[in-house]
Amino acid sequence: MAVSQVASQTSSRVFCLNGDFAGVSSSAKGRIISSVSCRGGAPSSLSSPLTVSNSRRSKGGRKSDLRPRVQVPRRAGVTIEAVIGVEKKVDGGAGSKGDEAPPVKQPGVEAAQVPSMDVDSVTEAELKENGFRSTRRTKLVCTIGPASCAPEQLEALAMGGMNVARLNMCHGTREWHTQVIRNVRSLNSEKGYSVAIMMDTEGSEIHMGDFNGAPSVKAEDGEEWIFTVRKLDSLPERTTVVNYDGFAEDVKIGDELLVDGGMVRFEVIEKIGPDVKCKCTDPGLLLPRANLTFWREGRLVRERNAMLPTISSKDWIDIDFGIAEGVDFIAISFVKTSEVIKHLKSYINARAPNGSIGVFAKIESSDSLKNLEDIIRVSDGAMVARGDLGAQIPLEQVPSVQQGIVNVCRELNKPVIVASQLLESMIEYPTPTRAEVADVSEAVRQRADALMLSGESAMGLFPEKALSVLRTVSLRMEEWCRENKAHASDRLPELSSALHDRISENICNSASQMANRLGVDAIFVYTRRGYMASLLSRSRPDCPIFAFTDTQAVRQRLNLQWGLIPFRLDLSGDMESNLRRTFALLKARGMMKKGDLIVAVSDISTSDVMQSIQVRRIP
Ligand SMILES: Nc1ncnc2c1ncn2[C@@H]1O[C@H](COP(=O)(O)OP(=O)(O)OP(=O)(O)O)[C@@H](O)[C@H]1O
Ligand SMILES: CC(=O)C(=O)O
Ligand SMILES: [K+]
Ligand SMILES: [Mg+2]
Missing domain, CATH: 2.40.33.10 (PK beta-barrel domain-like)
Structure with a gap:
């Protein structure tokens, strides 16, 4: 399908507000019909024709020193460096309504009118201390158990970078789980953390009992x-x-x-x-x-195990409990087929607001490997549960299977957690083995969304130390990957055949690529459902992604995705107003400063400009 056909079918046009955008040929000034491809052909979609010839990066901190060739002074003193957008024609008019200035408000005034922008307090402190680029992109999940359930222990983990607390329903009483959820929630509300909660079902596995209360x-x-x-x-x-x-x-x-x-x-x-x-x-x-x-x-x-249901009657009771408690994720153990996930998702949707609980498929049986793509396609994410997986397939196959699952998840745009025995020796010892550090590094190099601690944080002697090893090893390996451009040739297949989704996907891929080439400080995405944020995360850009969303549930769920820093903020349908308000709030809180360069995209479309890429320097 030709680009022009695509454009006419959707009444979409691609335009560039600032025709002098670096690297764009002069013939394309004003209207760049082909600058953002809406066509298929996945690999090429990652290599946008927008080659930015004068992209330069300074050495220290890699802050961009790119100067705008033409600065178009715009509302409220904000400088727009470039805008590339897919415009949805509503009334057949030729002009972009994005050009019509909304009522101008002073940033300071707006900041006062919008009192709250919620972001995890630990991330906020890190941003202020280390700058954007050095934030951690890999997310961390901690299994909570007797060694980590008290409020002060949970707080230490939250301070140490725990993004998600996992409750394994194999262990503990209903009262115990309720109390842990309560403790996490009060930390979040009182201290400004945004630790999400994942419930992990027991499933129909065969297991031993307790040992009269002994830890082992x-x-x-x-x-x-x-x-x-x-x-x-x-x-x-x-x-x-x-x-x-x-x-x-x-x-x-x-x-x-x-x-x-x-x-x-x-x-x-x-x-x-x-x-x-x-x-x-x-x-x-x-x-x-x-x-x-x-x-x-x-x-x-x-044979026997295979006869047992994936979700047992006890699991259904636990799931009802999870829904009632409003957990953010439910992870299903020993998934065999996609049917059970579909069934559970419709069960949850009938009881909880649409999409507010993410359903993760645990890949830990040979059956799940047979149906891997189908299962992941219908799930909201997956976990490589290497503990049980290693009991079901030969151990030497686990590493390549892990890489395969991570790849499928990335291709299908689903977050993936690598779990079990990452730092097993730290259950008993304060330092990890070199082999464990290598294993953690490998999962980060594979660009998994998240790493998970099990016994290390649930019942080990050094939960905080284990978490800090995950944190420092992740940071170092992420930096290494950027320095060595280890993933420069990654190719992602196109996700969807629906045109609207293909446009989103191409916008996000192009935005990431521009961000890398321009060496910007961050990508901003304004998103209601989190879909555009997940697409940006999927393209694993060099800079962090600030995801602004107006619902708390979406913010919590984005916690688990690579590179995303989720913010909750009241959003208006007008991109310009969202941008100005965000700049003012971030500056007021010391998280950004004048001169920082960002790329912004949005899927919020109450005005007729649907999806756009903007390059902005903070005023
Ligand atoms: N809520 C809890 N109460 C007591 N002990 C726990 C709890 N959660 C975890 N543990 C301990 O930590 C160990 C490891 O935790 P985890 O829940 O990750 O186990 P797992 O057996 O790998 O997971 P799964 O059962 O999902 O395969 C458990 O074997 C158990 O001893
Ligand atoms: C986490 C888990 O369930 C496993 O590794 O088996
Ligand atoms: K479990
Ligand atoms: Mg398991």
Whole structure:
């Protein structure tokens, strides 16, 4: 389809307010019909014809020293360097309504009229201290447990950069979870953090019980243990309960039982009614409710497990609890097909305002790998749950599968969390192994949206130290990637075939590319549903993305996406007014200063200019 056809079909035109924009040929002055491609052909969509010839970057801090060739003085003293927009014709008029000045208000006055712009207080402090460019792009998730549930422990994690608190419904009582949610919420409201909450379902996995309240129990080599399906109030020594009633019936003598994917191993030696006697063949620490898989003749026994529902009746009760508590994300364990995600999403939509809870698919079974694309397509994001995944597929396949899942998520524009054992040794020790640092770095280099701590923050001795390792390793690797232009040749396939979405996608890809070439300080996006913000995040630009949205739920959900700094702000339909107000508020709070250069895009369209890219210098 030719560009002109596209344009006529949508009554859209591409224009450039400032025809002298650097690098644009003079023949294109005034109207650049082809400057933003609305056509297919993914790779080329990333290489916008807008080549900016005089893009220069200074060494220190990489602040751009690009001077506008023509500065068009505009309203309220704001300098517009360039505007490139896709205009939606509403009334057949030729002019852009964007040129019509809305009522001019002084920035200071507006700031006073709009008292609040909410942004995470830790991010705000980092921005002020280190400047835009050095903010962390990779998001951090902490599993909350006995080592991190008290208000002061949660606050230490929030201060340390926790973006999302994860509650694993395998553990803890309803009261305990309610209290943790309450603690996080009060920290957010009292101290200005914006920690989101993720609920992780138990799923129909087979796991051990608790050990009379002990944090862990050692199983020694050659020891005989009883695995029982009896409901015991108090456990005799070397005994554990198994939560799955069919267990004693299903296992066979000679089967191997793997605890947490092989951290500890047992061999079945005798069946005695509801009890199964096993010998420890690989010693190690047994954690409460550790996951169990059983293997026969070198193969995982899956038939029984496969019969169990992905969402158990207990999970549905937990999900109702999550909806009632207004959690931001629900992660579903042991997803096998896309059907269960679709079903859950319609269940949630019928009970909670549309889209306010993000549904994440945990990829941790071989079934989920078979249906990976379908599952991710219908989910709001995914988790590479390497703990259980490593028990279901050979361990040596986990790294390449991880890279594959991260790639699919990026292609389909879904946030992805890399989880489990990132810093496992830090459960007990204050420093990580070199191999763990390499593993964390690799996930950052793969450009996963988020990294997750499990036992390290839930029941380890050093939750804050573990979080700080994730933070510093992420920052360093992100910097390395930028310095080495490690991702300059990344190609993303086109996401959608619907024209409106393709325009958004091309606008965002081009905006990111312009931002990189111009070396701007930040990209601003004004977005109601967060879609444009996610598209910008997907293109992984060199600078941070400030995402302004008017709903708290969207702001919380953007917390989990790479490179986004979400702000909650009342938005008007007029882009110019949004921009001026944001500049004033950010300057007043010391988060930006005169002369900073930004690229701005928007999907807010109450006026007839739908989507546009602007390059602005802060007045
Ligand atoms: N709410 C909690 N209460 C007590 N202990 C917890 C809690 N949450 C986690 N833990 C402890 O931390 C360990 C690791 O936590 P996590 O929830 O990530 O486990 P996991 O078994 O990897 O996850 P999953 O069950 O989803 O596969 C658990 O084995 C458990 O000992
Ligand atoms: C996080 C999780 O569920 C796993 O790694 O198995
Ligand atoms: K779980
Ligand atoms: Mg798991």
